[in-house]
Amino acid sequence: MRFDRRFAGVALLAFTFPALGWGNERPLDGSLRKLATRQAQAEAAKASAPNGQVGSFAVNANSLLAGMDVDPAIVISPMLTGDARQGGVFPTLGSLAPTMGSNFSWLSSGIAGAGTPQTVDPAGVYTEPGWDSPAGCASGGGYDCITLGFSFNVPVGMHSLHFDFNFMSVEYPEFVNLGFNDSFIVSLASPTYNYANVVFDSQGNPINIDSAFFNQPCSSLTGTGFDLYQFDGSCDAGATGSLTTDAPIEPGETVTVTFTIRDNGDGIYDSAVLLDNFQITAEIVDGPQTSGGVMIDYLSPK
Secondary structure, eight states, X not given: OOOOHHHHHHHHHHHHHXXXXXXXXXXXXHHHHHHHHHHHHHHHXXXXXXXXXXXXXXXXXXXXXXXXXXXXXXXXXXXXXXXXXXXXXXXXXXXXXXXXXXXXXXXXXXXXXXXXXXXXXXXXXXXXXOOOOSSBOSSSSOEEEEEEEEEEEOOTTOOEEEEEEEEEESSTXXXXXXXXXXXXXXXXXXXXXXXXXXXXXXXXXXXXXXXXXXXXXXXXXXXXXXXXXXXXXXXXXXXXOSEEEEEEOOTTOXXXXXXXXXXXXSSOSXXXXXXXXXXXXXXXXXXXXEEEOOOOSOOOOO
């Protein structure tokens, strides 16, 4: 039976505050203490979302691919699994802007844009405690999975694919190494190359809560739904910052790429990833490579 932090937080708060008083409360995990105020903030977020934007950022596989600059002319067999409200295409989202073109795509383990006026579903919830889909993941375990994928034929003279991403989560930092290891995975399959995952942080770690190098603090995520703070003013969310991945492909081959984000441990406390600037290039690379993330403001407490 999985541990439900929503009810644990409510029970612990109910016990602590009446018994001890605000001046002498026992130390609590920051995520549990914040549950006392999150509901009011969630209601405020719903109230502030203009009615005219209900559903206006909703997506399908083709619109998500176009949002991250995939040329529609190359797309074969586009696919999107999960709840459509978990994906969005935004011109901006708070402090976040496209790295190329006029839009970026967004995949979330919750409602895309939750906690902002641009939420795909204003009736949805905040990023914390977040949204928990009643459906499990089709494969690989976990909760609240959304997978975007497509295939394409590699043109003559092209040797690599390229895209930008920024992974963020409200699981971080208090649930590092506690079994709530939300993750972002990009697979690549072709006759020559098969990679279960091609995305890493700036230190070469897989993109998940337990190992990713979060160098973008919540203070840089204003208006994204991930600008959350502990009671003491420290960050209660973080991001990898904008990173770029390049991976090898071979001319004339058919390549299939999938982008997946999932909750692990349980289905609450959301994570999301910004995707943009997908390109097919002539650059030759030896294997999957990640670059970027030069700003160092906030380190994972590993």
